[in-house]
């Protein structure tokens with residue numbers, strides 16, 4: 175079976191404190207937006223706070239559609 179494991183319940187904390195890569199400051203309520211590929215370097219991801227997500231129309235990584243699912247559906 176190729177059913178992906180769902181780990182959505184681990185990131186729904188509304189008051190997560192972290193570094194917003196869009197306005198470049200630490201902020202409360204950040205969400206993971208983009209995951210860096212682990213190749214050279216420690217890896218990691220880009221986080222954005224709620225105002226930045228709304229301003230830049232960012233979709234949290236956990237809310238993005240899975241690759242291959244809905245990509246070719248226009």
Ligand SMILES: [Zn+2]
Pocket residue numbers: 194195196197198201222223224225226227
């Ligand atoms: Zn921000």
